[in-house]
Amino acid sequence: MDDTALARWEVQLRKGALELAVLMAMRSRDRYGLEFVEALRRLAGIDLPEGTIYPLLIRLIKDGWAQAYWSQPTQTDPPRKFYRVTPAGEAAIAAMLGRWRRLDAAMETLAGKDPFE
């Protein structure tokens, strides 16, 4: 597989994991858009066009997996829209992590031996 094909595959892989990563980033504390981008880059090595985070956050709200609220502006900070995970979002995280782990285990099995033996 050449580097371009590998990079394309990785982009698809990360894209699929993005919603789960964003939801998990909300668990430790409420965050605003730029904070998600920075957390994903720093903690998970996910580097995305930063604007894409906002439609994703809107989808999470539509699905009932996240809630948003505006912070009051201060002398140093502008008003910011913070996102928090909902109980339905917590349930979605648990379900997605379960599937992720099953997939990971299946891949490990396939990588460890000839699946056709």
Next chain:
Amino acid sequence: MTSSDIAAAALRADYLNRLDQALARVPHDLAADLRIELAGHLDAVAGGGGASPAEAMQAAIARLGDPEQFLAELIADDQVREASRGFAPAPLLRSLTRRAAVGGWRGLVAAGLLLTVIAAIALVLVGVLSPFFPHHVGLLEFADGRTTFGITSEAAARERLGLWRLPIGVAGGVMVWLMARYFAGRIAARR
């Protein structure tokens, strides 16, 4: 204020102008929130520093991306949802075409629904045109034994549905149209 500050302000204004154009097709409340969020994001990243204010702003704009691109799916879904609330076929055709062009699995479904809407229009046309072109519209049987349903330029030897063409075409077309409209609304609302 330096020339770089002026250039940075011009870049910012140009980007926000492009953002406003993209957001013009998003519901007002959502658009207002998104504008504040994205402007704040841009200012925070650009304020992080760079070789000059203009270069920092340019880098921040590049990191944020083209609003037409990152909002494309959101805008297209919203247009389909809006169009599916009305009964006019043209807005639904336009919005489904746009949604299909954005891609993804919903893009594929939109392409399918687009064909369904076209089929609905064709069915209505069969019904409406049948009294005027009795040998060219309907369930047509040709002299060589071929049978086809629809509208042809070739005159058929016989038409098998007769007067039923009108109610079958119109009612069938309306039913298919309503079905496509319903599923368009459902698909646009899903992730």
